[in-house]
Structure formats: C-alpha cells, structure tokens
Amino acid sequence: MTETGLQSEKLPAEPVAAPPARDLFAKFDPLLAERTALMSSGVRDPFGIVMEEVTSPTTAVIRGQETILLGTYNYMGMTFDPDVIAAGTRALERFGSGTNGSRMLNGTFRDHVEAEDALKEFYGASGAIVFSTGYQANLGTISTMAGRGEYVILDADSHASIYDGCKMGDAEIVRFRHNSVEDLDKRLGRLPKEPGKLVVLEGVYSMLGDIAPLREMVQVAKKHGCMVLVDEAHSMGFFGEHGRGVYEAQGLVLGEDVDLVIGTFSKSVGTVGGFCISNHPKFEGLRFSCRPYIFTASLPPSVVATAATSVRKLMTAHDKRARLWDNARRLHAGLKGLGFALGTETCDSAIVAVILQDQAQAVVMWQALLEAGLYVNVARPPATPSGTFLLRCSICAEHTSEQIEQVITMFAAAGRLAGATK
Amino acid sequence: MTDRTAILDTLRTQIEPFNKKGVAITEATSFQGDLEWDSLTVMDFVAAIEDEFDIIITMNMQAEIENVGQLADAVEKLRG
Numbered sequence: 001m002t003e004t005g006l007q008s009e010k011l012p013a014e015p016v017a018a019p020p021a022r023d024l025f026a027k028f029d030p031l032l033a034e035r036t037a038l039m040s041s042g043v044r045d046p047f048g049i050v051m052e053e054v055t056s057p058t059t060a061v062i063r064g065q066e067t068i069l070l071g072t073y074n075y076m077g078m079t080f081d082p083d084v085i086a087a088g089t090r091a092l093e094r095f096g097s098g099t100n101g102s103r104m105l106n107g108t109f110r111d112h113v114e115a116e117d118a119l120k121e122f123y124g125a126s127g128a129i130v131f132s133t134g135y136q137a138n139l140g141t142i143s144t145m146a147g148r149g150e151y152v153i154l155d156a157d158s159h160a161s162i163y164d165g166c167k168m169g170d171a172e173i174v175r176f177r178h179n180s181v182e183d184l185d186k187r188l189g190r191l192p193k194e195p196g197k198l199v200v201l202e203g204v205y206s207m208l209g210d211i212a213p214l215r216e217m218v219q220v221a222k223k224h225g226c227m228v229l230v231d232e233a234h235s236m237g238f239f240g241e242h243g244r245g246v247y248e249a250q251g252l253v254l255g256e257d258v259d260l261v262i263g264t265f266s267k268s269v270g271t272v273g274g275f276c277i278s279n280h281p282k283f284e285g286l287r288f289s290c291r292p293y294i295f296t297a298s299l300p301p302s303v304v305a306t307a308a309t310s311v312r313k314l315m316t317a318h319d320k321r322a323r324l325w326d327n328a329r330r331l332h333a334g335l336k337g338l339g340f341a342l343g344t345e346t347c348d349s350a351i352v353a354v355i356l357q358d359q360a361q362a363v364v365m366w367q368a369l370l371e372a373g374l375y376v377n378v379a380r381p382p383a384t385p386s387g388t389f390l391l392r393c394s395i396c397a398e399h400t401s402e403q404i405e406q407v408i409t410m411f412a413a414a415g416r417l418a419g420a421t422k
Numbered sequence: 423m424t425d426r427t428a429i430l431d432t433l434r435t436q437i438e439p440f441n442k443k444g445v446a447i448t449e450a451t452s453f454q455g456d457l458e459w460d461s462l463t464v465m466d467f468v469a470a471i472e473d474e475f476d477i478i479i480t481m482n483m484q485a486e487i488e489n490v491g492q493l494a495d496a497v498e499k500l501r502g
Contacts, residue, residue: 151480156465166481173481177469190478387462 043363044370046378056080057270057398062375068403070393071377075350076237076320077398078270078310088271091305099298103130104288107298111305115265118311119277123244123261125254127283130275130304132296134233134264135161137274140292141229141262142200143169150196153188153221155179155212157205157385159231171198178205178385181216188224197226203246204234207384207392208343209351211235215250218257229260234349237268237314238321238397255279265307268314273299273307317397324350324397327404331395334408339421343390353379354391354411356420362389365418372410429475429494436470437490449491475501 039045053061057077058069078084091111101107112130119128131137142165146152150171154162157178166173174191177183184199191197199221204211214230221228232245240248247258254261259280265273276286287293299307332347335354343353356362359380366378369391377392384390393407415421434447440463441447445456453459459467468479471493477500479487487493 174478175465175481183469187472187478190472190476382461387460 038359038363041360043367046363046366049375054079058396058400058403060375062370065373067370068374068399068407070395070399070407071375072396073234073267073394074270074396074398075234075324075394076268076270076314076317077396078268078313081270081310081313083313084270084306084310087309088302088306092300092302095301097302098300101297102294103298104294109298109301109304111301111308112298115273115304115308115311116275118308119263119275122242122311122315123254123277124242125261125277126279126281128275128277129283129287129290129293130273130299130307131293132273132299134262134266134274135164136292136296137262137264137276138162138231139165139168140290141260141276141286142166142198143292144286144290145227145229145260146171146196146198150198151191152198152200153184153191153226154200155202155205157207158200158202159206159233160383162200162202162231179210179212181213181220184217185220185223188220188226191224193225197224198229199226200229201231202234203230203232203239204349204351206234206351207379207390208353209234209349209392210344211246211348213250214247214252218247218252222257227259228257229262230258231262233262233264233267234351236263237317238324238350243268243314243317243321265303265310269307269310271303271306271310273303320397324395327397327399327401328352328395330401330404331393331407334404335393335411338408338412338415340411340415350395352393352395354393354420356389356391356418359389361418361420362391365414365420366391368414368417369410372413374407374410426494426498429497430490432474433471433490433494433497436467436474440467447490449494450489452489454488471497477501 049062051060051062057074057079060067060069095109099107099109103112115130116128131140138161142152142162146169148170151174152166152171153174153176154166155178156175174187176187201212201214201217218228230247235245237243239246242248252258260276260278263275265271328350329347332352335352336342341355343355356365362378366376369376379390379392381387437447440459441457445451451457453464468484472479475497479496483496487496
C-alpha cells in the first residue's frame, strides 16, 4: 500500500447495540391466519391449483381428474389452433427461446413487428405498441400519458393494473362511481379546465362481467375536453363488427371518440403479452418514454409469432364468435334458471359471475364443482366490488353444448350442497 | 360560527351514517385506526364529502389525510 493508500478504519471499541431486526413479514400474519383457518376446515386451496396436463382449450387434468375449464379467459379457444402452434414452433426453431433484452435495444425481432402490424390491421390503427404483459401495457401507458399537474379519471371498479398505473405516475387521480355517467360528468365539471385529462374506462369489467355505457361516458369525457383510454381486455374478438371491443359495438370510432385502446394477448388471443393501439400522429412518443416498455425484457419470439397469427385469424373468426355468444347465453340462462344470484341481469359478456354469501360458501361450492370435474375462478375482496365473494365463469367458443349442459347440472348439485340455491 | 366549526359540524354529520361503532368524533379521530373504515367505506364517504362541499379530493390528497382535522383542513383549502 502506498502512502496515499487506504487508512485503516477503526470500529468504535464498544459498538452501540442495534435493536433486534423488525420482522417485515409480520404484516402477513392476518392473511396467513385466515388461510390457515380456511384450509383447516378441510377444503382445498382455491389459489393452489395445478394443471397437470392441458388437453384442449376447455379441458385439463387436475389431480389426475379430467376437468372442464370454465375460468381461463381463453374466450376464443385459440390456444390449440394448429396455425397458431405452427407459427410458434417455427419461431422457436428459427429465432430461439428468448430475446435477452429490451424492445428498445436488442429485443425487437421480426415477429414483434409482425405482431404490431397485425394489431394495426385488426384495429384499423396507425400505431401499435406491444408490451410484455397486459398489466404492463396499462401500467406504462397510464403512468406515461398523464404527467405532473395533469389528471387521470378512473372508474372505481377499475382493474389493479389501472390503479397501479395511476400510482406509478405523477398525475392527480380522481375516481368516479362504477359505470355512473352522471358521477363522471359531475366530477369532471369540478376539475380545473386547463390541465390535460385522461379518462380511463373498461369495455367489460371482469369481476361481474358487466359492460360500460361507453358511448355516454365518452360523450361526457369529450364535453369536458378529456382524452379517452378504453381497456378492451375482456372483449377482443367478439364485440363489434371487427371484434375490436365494446367501443366498436357501441358505434365509437378510434381517433375520434377513443384515443387509446389497451388490450392483451392472454385472453382471446391465447398467449401472453399486452398492447396499446392508437391513431394519434405522435403515438410513437409513448414508446420512447414508457418505462414498463423500456426497462423489461421483450416477449420471446415464439410468443409474438403465435400472437400475430392468432390476431390475424381473429379478424375472420365469425363462427367462433357466434358459438361463444351462444354458449355464454345458454350458461347465463341456465344458472339464472337454477336461482343463482348473477353479476348481470342479462348475458352481457363472456363472463358469468355467481354471487355468493361469504368466503365459506364460495369455497365449499368451488370445491364441490372441482370434485365433480369443473374448474371455475374464486374471486374475493379486494379484487371484487362491494366486498362480494364470487364464483366466476368465463366461457370459451370451444365449449361444446354437452359441456355447457354438464356445467349447469354440476352447478345445480353444488348450489344445493352449499345452500346457495334451494 | 367560524368556517372551520361549520366544516367540522358538517363532517360529523357525514361521518354519522358510516360510524358503525359509535366512536366519539374529534379532530384527532382517524379514519383507519379509530373508525376502522375499509377502502370501500372510505370511497363512499369521500364521494359524500365531495358532493357536500362541491369539491374534488384527489386520491393523491386522500393518501395524506388520516384524521378528521386533516380532512377539515383539506376541505377549507379546496373550497378556497
């Protein structure tokens, strides 16, 4: 060591005793206790299901038992489409298993561009940005589009990714009562006129499966000079003439009424990923500013190849669309006929939510269904509105008539067992 | 009656329907700790206060408000 080198640092002779480390995990105690109590009542863990084999878009093997899947968001049943699988296989072989990088640097391959081109065609949009998940699409778009001093106005029942996008950004956040056009109007009327405002809506709200009165809400938003983002995650492929979503079904036009549409590859498209599309001439600015787009790895080539193929096939999937609606209506009518309380009075979407009294009833019924060979989702607060406990069914175009009949029969038995129906 | 007293009186009236435990309301009463409100109750209550005073309490502001006194301060400021 030279003369100018490091001097040895002496520790104080008697170091001050640090207090014992606080256990940061202690905050999970109530949650873990609740789970232990639930599990000790002898039920199976609704949040610990493992699909041992997946045999089709509508069936899987769970604990050795062939089970009908009625809780997967695989609305259009694209996961086993031969063209989709072939595209994924080819990409896996030609481009390898991963991209090892950000979309911004080395992580954009041919099929990322191909997926964005397919989306532009699907929506008739001039711009499309593919994110690694739908969650990140909302997180990135909302947090980047609305800056400091600007406003995001969101529905109280918005998805967690929308809330998190608000939390991540610097904008002022205002929420309005779920699907209330009047409340939205009132709140927008109280905001200062000058700052930029983004109203965030969803086509289908995924917990109860209800749809938004988008036409009226957009009218109000435009009256107050706001831009509009619509999340169409649960409607792609089967709402509107081109399957673009609830906004299209209600006669709204991208670029005029709606500024940004958020979507996902993990539902109707049948793989994973998220996207934002727009007709705005400055849309590419978002790509270069959006942290959840830049600071994460891009999707593997096989995933974007399957997405691109699936999106193109969805443009003309008229038969699937008709079958999906037919299945959804039959299930809704069947469950209503059995006397269940449902999330919507009529069949508004491909989600049918059965409303139950409490967690115990929901789990007893869920387990009875699983043992009979049917998988549905359990949903509980805080994910659900107004503290409700739900069994959520999401329907697939590939469910057969026989499966729908079977499902209704299983619900009849489980409902009696759980005391949810007479 | 000063403005602030009037605001506090109105807040008390608005808290009443949500005050399931019958907690005595002072400026130090906290919404989470004393009243034990969950996020859904908070949302309904905030909406009621906003309508009453014709103001907007953004979620950013709500995150900073823990007790009745702080809410009265916010209302006073927002009404301008």
